[in-house]
Amino acid sequence: MTLLYKVLTEVEWEVSQRVGEIETALDARDGYVHLSSAHQLPLTLARYFDGHETVVLLAVDRTRLGDSLVFEPSPPRTGTFPHVYGPLLVADVAQHWRLTRQAFELPEHVMLARSEEHTSELQSPCNLVCRLLLEKK
Numbered sequence: 001m002t003l004l005y006k007v008l009t010e011v012e013w014e015v016s017q018r019v020g021e022i023e024t025a026l027d028a029r030d031g032y033v034h035l036s037s038a039h040q041l042p043l044t045l046a047r048y049f050d051g052h053e054t055v056v057l058l059a060v061d062r063t064r065l066g067d068s069l070v071f072e073p074s075p076p077r078t079g080t081f082p083h084v085y086g087p088l089l090v091a092d093v094a095q096h097w098r099l100t101r102q103a104f105e106l107p108e109h110v111m112l113a114r115s116e117e118h119t120s121e122l123q124s125p126c127n128l129v130c131r132l133l134l135e136k137k
Helices: 010-019 025-030 038-048 126-134
Strands: 003-008 054-061 069-074 077-084 093-100
Touching: 003 010, 003 038, 010 054, 038 077
Parallel strands: none
Antiparallel strands: 003 054, 054 093, 069 077
């Protein structure tokens, strides 16, 4: 199973669980659901969740997304990013974690995952990078 990840605030996750579908204000504005691969998570956390004390990390099996999943550029960042054009259902979530600012420490198996786009890179340095970016305050 190849996993992709969605980071939400706790309030966004509570709303998503009530309605059965995951869509943030940013997703609604952009017209697609933003996801991240394991190696993209540290920068996603640093860039979009810097002011949050806690967030919720969702893992989604990419095979459940079918043709609605598209990898495309997202300037000014380099590389391609997973976007879902269509509903992302709570039922599509394979696992979720509550991360605290203490370190926004990502689950170990997520850090050790290999990215499909970068199969030669182990993702274990992400934990250190994430801590450095988020604890700079």
